[in-house]
Amino acid sequence: MASILPASNRSMRPDKNTYERYTQTQAQAQTRKLKRKPRSVWRWRHSAERCLLSRACGTRLLKHTVAPRGRIRSLHPARHPLRSFSHLSLLMGKRSVYVKNPYLEGMDEDILYHLDLGTKTHNLPAMFGDVKFVCVGGSPNRMKAFAQFMHKELRLEGDGEDIEDICAGTDRYCMFKTGPVLSVSHGMGIPSISIMLHELIKLLHHARCCDVTIIRIGTSGGIGIAPGSVVITDTAVDSFFKPRFEQVILDNVVTRSTELDKELANDLFNCSREIPNVPTLIGHTMCTYDFYEGQGRLDGALCSFSREKKLDYLKRAYRAGVRNIEMESTVFAAMCGLCGLRAAVVCVTLLDRLESDQINLSHDVLLEYQQRPQLLISNFIKKQLGLCDQMS
Ligand SMILES: O=P(O)(O)O[C@@H]1C[C@H](O)[C@@H](CO)O1
Numbered sequence: 413m414a415s416i417l418p419a420s421n422r423s424m425r426p427d428k429n430t431y432e433r434y435t436q437t438q439a440q441a442q443t444r445k446l447k448r449k450p451r452s453v454w455r456w457r458h459s460a461e462r463c464l465l466s467r468a469c470g471t472r473l474l475k476h477t478v479a480p481r482g483r484i485r486s487l488h489p490a491r492h493p494l495r496s497f498s499h500l501s502l503l504m505g506k507r508s509v510y511v512k513n514p515y516l517e518g519m520d521e522d523i524l525y526h527l528d529l530g531t532k533t534h535n536l537p538a539m540f541g542d543v544k545f546v547c548v549g550g551s552p553n554r555m556k557a558f559a560q561f562m563h564k565e566l567r568l569e570g571d572g573e574d575i576e577d578i579c580a581g582t583d584r585y586c587m588f589k590t591g592p593v594l595s596v597s598h599g600m601g602i603p604s605i606s607i608m609l610h611e612l613i614k615l616l617h618h619a620r621c622c623d624v625t626i627i628r629i630g631t632s633g634g635i636g637i638a639p640g641s642v643v644i645t646d647t648a649v650d651s652f653f654k655p656r657f658e659q660v661i662l663d664n665v666v667t668r669s670t671e672l673d674k675e676l677a678n679d680l681f682n683c684s685r686e687i688p689n690v691p692t693l694i695g696h697t698m699c700t701y702d703f704y705e706g707q708g709r710l711d712g713a714l715c716s717f718s719r720e721k722k723l724d725y726l727k728r729a730y731r732a733g734v735r736n737i738e739m740e741s742t743v744f745a746a747m748c749g750l751c752g753l754r755a756a757v758v759c760v761t762l763l764d765r766l767e768s769d770q771i772n773l774s775h776d777v778l779l780e781y782q783q784r785p786q787l788l789i790s791n792f793i794k795k796q797l798g799l800c801d802q803m804s
Pocket residue numbers: 549550551599600601629630631632703738739740
């Protein structure tokens with residue numbers, strides 16, 4: 413059984429995945445080598461940076477060191493040339509977006525099929541290099557509305573109504589860019605968001621983005637809290653209330669940590685205090701593979717348990733710290749954590765699952781509820797950009 417690791421330990425004991433084990437062994441060997449030859453090696457500028465590097469990039473980045481005045485030295489220039497600017501930016505004190513795939517660098521072209529983008533067909537650094545915030549959510553219309561809202565909030569030129577879908581060549585996902593904010597839809601459920609995240613993370617990597625914060629703004633079912641409450645997730649848990657995501661890779665089950673950035677969650681919570689009339693709390697979010705049986709609903713096409721069993725399960729979830737249920741947070745937390753993205757999940761609750769299963773809100777109330785996470789995130793982004801006088 414693979415272990416569940418807190419984020420701080422990931423670099424020390426990565427998942428039981430062959431490649432990650434391989435890179436870890438290589439990284440340790442390389443570190444030993446660096447220690448044996450102190451004079452040939454310049455010191456890292458910050459130990460935190462070194463830690464981040466070894467955690468996120470494994471062996472390849474350890475082959476590069478920082479010389480005085482930020483000059484980059486490769487220990488083995490012939491075999492390991494400095495391949496990407498994102499490595500350089502991290503060495504200069506920025507946090508890059510990482511891919512952890514040794515095959516990617518050998519590819520002549522990378523086609524991001526479900527986004528209808530590619531490294532040969534699009535100038536990704538020019539299109540996306542300035543992205544600092546990525547907001548993702550299930551529905552294409554909601555993510556378009558969020559992009560238009562951000563356009564106004566950031567006071568960009570024009571009214572934003574004619575904002576174009578960057579992924580218009582495909583109907584799998586949609587993507588809108590407003591200044592440094594990217595708004596992307598991910599569909600419903602773990603497989604759908606996972607495909608989008610693979611391609612989005614590669615996109616951010618190819619575009620050499622750094623210091624990126626990614627936030628899922630979604631809807632959920634609450635447990636024991638008023639409908640319309642906004643839950644900021646501290647930890648995403650699975651159906652057994654465990655902070656883990658189990659990824660099947662070939663015929664192995666690889667368990668990954670689902671911890672999210674606690675500091676970011678706290679910053680968001682502090683930001684929420686400035687928004688009146690929106691009850692907001694921090695809690696665990698349970699992520700399921702299904703909306704009906706998987707979330708203990710009695711109103712699906714299939715149901716093989718009693719009302720009592722449902723309530724017992726949901727009350728146990730509440731006692732374990734779960735305050736809402738949705739369908740993407742575990743894989744989102746796991747993938748973003750492994751790829752060096754500061755990540756948060758902020759979902760509004762549409763109902764209290766201890767009271768009912770059906771969502772019977774009027775269209776207007778549903779719309780207003782869905783805007784609550786958007787309002788919080790827009791205020792957070794504006795604060796981060798130094799535009800905090802413009803609170804909505
Ligand atoms: O971000 P959204 O509101 O699409 O996420 C939740 C979880 C499921 O994908 C979906 C179920 O209605 O809503």
